[in-house]
Each structure stands twice: as C-alpha cells, then as structure tokens.
Amino acid sequence: MAALPQWMLHSGNQIDGDRWLVEFKTYEEYLDFLVTPTDLKNLRSTHIAQTIAELGYRSAGETLTREQFNTRRERVVEMFNPTRKSHVLCAGRHxxxxxxxxxxxxxxxxxxxxxxxxxxxxxxxxxxxxxxxxxxxxxxxxxxxxxxxxxxxxxxxxxxxxxxxxxxxxxxxxxxxxxxxxxxxxxxxxxxxxxxxxxxxxxxxxxxxxxxxxxxxxxxxxxxxxxxxxxxxxxxxxxx
Structure with a gap:
C-alpha cells in the first residue's frame, strides 16, 4: 500500500486530535468540561468558573477561544459528515x-x-x-x-x-x-x-x-x- 501524502498526515492528525470537540454542542459546554467540582464549590458561580477556564487556568494544554472552538469543531463535522451541496464530490463517481x-x-x-x-x-x-x-x-x-x-x-x-x-x-x-x-x-x-x-x-x-x-x-x-x-x-x- 502506498504511503499517505504528507498533507494527509498533517490534516488527519489535526482532525483526529479535534474529534473530541464534537462531544460539546456549545462553547459553554466545552468550558464546563474544564471546570472542576472544586471550582464550583469555592467560587459558587458557574459563570466565574467558566471565565477562569476560558482564561486558561483550568487546562493543562491549550484553551480554545470561542472562535477557535467553533472553527475547529465545524471542520471536524464537515470532514466526516459533509452536508453542503458544494461538497458533493465529482471524483467520487469515478x-x-x-x-x-x-x-x-x-x-x-x-x-x-x-x-x-x-x-x-x-x-x-x-x-x-x-x-x-x-x-x-x-x-x-x-x-x-x-x-x-x-x-x-x-x-x-x-x-x-x-x-x-x-x-x-x-x-x-x-x-x-x-x-x-x-x-x-x-x-x-x-x-x-x-x-x-x-x-x-x-x-x-x-x-x-x-x-x-x-x-x-x-x-x-x-x-x-x-x-x-x-x-x-x-x-x-x-x-x-
């Protein structure tokens, strides 16, 4: 089997790494995932806990902005479940x-x-x-x-x-x-x-x-x- 092109490897790695974002329907759900029970107990405010999470204090890695979350989540959805008519593939028929x-x-x-x-x-x-x-x-x-x-x-x-x-x-x-x-x-x-x-x-x-x-x-x-x-x-x- 021929090796995959480099662009496929780069694109595939990124998409695979972002597939978990589909679990969240909204950016707020994503932030809630980052909030810990201890945060809610100490802060007694979901909004404040989400704000702290959004600032990056509750994530070991990169905390996505709202725009990053929406863009990357949409790209995963479109890659695996394309819905727009412009994405109908001509080559797919041959x-x-x-x-x-x-x-x-x-x-x-x-x-x-x-x-x-x-x-x-x-x-x-x-x-x-x-x-x-x-x-x-x-x-x-x-x-x-x-x-x-x-x-x-x-x-x-x-x-x-x-x-x-x-x-x-x-x-x-x-x-x-x-x-x-x-x-x-x-x-x-x-x-x-x-x-x-x-x-x-x-x-x-x-x-x-x-x-x-x-x-x-x-x-x-x-x-x-x-x-x-x-x-x-x-x-x-x-x-x-």
Whole structure:
C-alpha cells in the first residue's frame, strides 16, 4: 500500500486530535468540561468558573477561544459528515482512475472543497499548435467555479488561464498574475514568486530549489499528458 501524502498526515492528525470537540454542542459546554467540582464549590458561580477556564487556568494544554472552538469543531463535522451541496464530490463517481493526475486531484478534492487544504497546481502544457503555456492554478477556486465532472470523466484537460494565480504564454509573451479567493500573489526580490494563503497568512514558495513553506508539501506528478505537473499542498491553519 502506498504511503499517505504528507498533507494527509498533517490534516488527519489535526482532525483526529479535534474529534473530541464534537462531544460539546456549545462553547459553554466545552468550558464546563474544564471546570472542576472544586471550582464550583469555592467560587459558587458557574459563570466565574467558566471565565477562569476560558482564561486558561483550568487546562493543562491549550484553551480554545470561542472562535477557535467553533472553527475547529465545524471542520471536524464537515470532514466526516459533509452536508453542503458544494461538497458533493465529482471524483467520487469515478474512483478507479488509471490516470495519475486524476488520481491525485481526486484524492485532494474533498479537502479542498471543505477548506482543510489549499492546493496550488503548476501546469506546463502545449497548445495544439505546439506553443507552451504554463500557469499556477488555485485548485479550490476552480472547483467552486466550474464543473469538474468532465475533467474526472477524461473529457477535458486542466488548462492554465490568464485569470489564474499565474499565467504565461511563451510565444505570445503574455504574463499575468492574479490574486484568488484563497491566495495573494507576492513578488519577493530574493525568493521570487510567492503565494500567501489568505486564511492563515502562511506563504507558499514555488521555487523548486527552496523549501515550499510551512505546512506545505511539493509533489511532482509523472505524466505524459503535460510537460510538467506539480502540486503544492498547503494544510490551512485557520486564524484565531
């Protein structure tokens, strides 16, 4: 059995560690869990005991803020019991892909749809006339703005567009860079092209000679369908 991708390990560890939060329906129930019988006896006030717990005095580890609790609890629920229509998986209807690109994109589809993962795809391909076109694609954004069933049915290829994160048409000399709902484009004088995630503000570096960044992995896919196909998987850490 093939080893799990690093993004799956990071995401899975976080989700598994937060699954216990589902036991609490509200933030107040979570705080009550942290309150001890001794607290109630000495303080004689549930509200004061909850406040002390919220400040972190009744937890051996991290005490979550209300926003952290709601965000992390929601992510666990969405991961294991997705309810929104936008989370219906296109790849789920075609599970046995022989094409490595479809396999890898299908594996990442759900995590990108629910916001656990923000994948950037670098594509180099040739037009029918033999001209090279390349670009950086915000996978989650594309999933939310177009029908991916033709892609996973093998009827359509992923193609870089001028409105993607990055786009370059070599023959025409056209170069574009655009912000997306998930990433901000940054041009750094030393590291070159960077993409900053808008949710956790972590930076993805696409220079292959450098580390891709915190909570980010880089994987090159071997395929004959494209001149080059690289996926940058960024595990999103929501800001508190």
């Amino acid at each position: 599970p046995d892909f022989e094409n490595v690109v479809l396999q890898e994109l299908g594996t990442r589809e759900r995590a990108n749809r629910v916001g656990l993962l923000a994948t950037i795809i670098f594509v180099r391909a040739l037009t029918p006339a033999g001209h090279e076109v390349s670009g950086y694609v915000d996978y989650a954004h594309r999933l939310n703005t177009e029908d991916w069933m033709p892609f996973f049915q093998g009827k359509k290829r992923l193609w870089p567009r001028p409105n993607d994160l990055g786009y370059y048409h070599w023959r025409a000399g056209i170069s574009r860079s655009n912000h997306s709902p998930n990433f901000k484009v940054i041009i750094d004088p030393e590291r070159g092209l960077l993409f900053q995630n808008k949710y956790d503000r972590k930076v993805v570096c696409v220079d292959p000679s450098r580390a891709p960044g915190q909570n980010t992995t880089r994987e090159v896919l071997k395929t004959n369908d494209y001149k080059q196909f690289v996926v940058y998987d960024h595990v999103v850490r929501r800001r508190s």
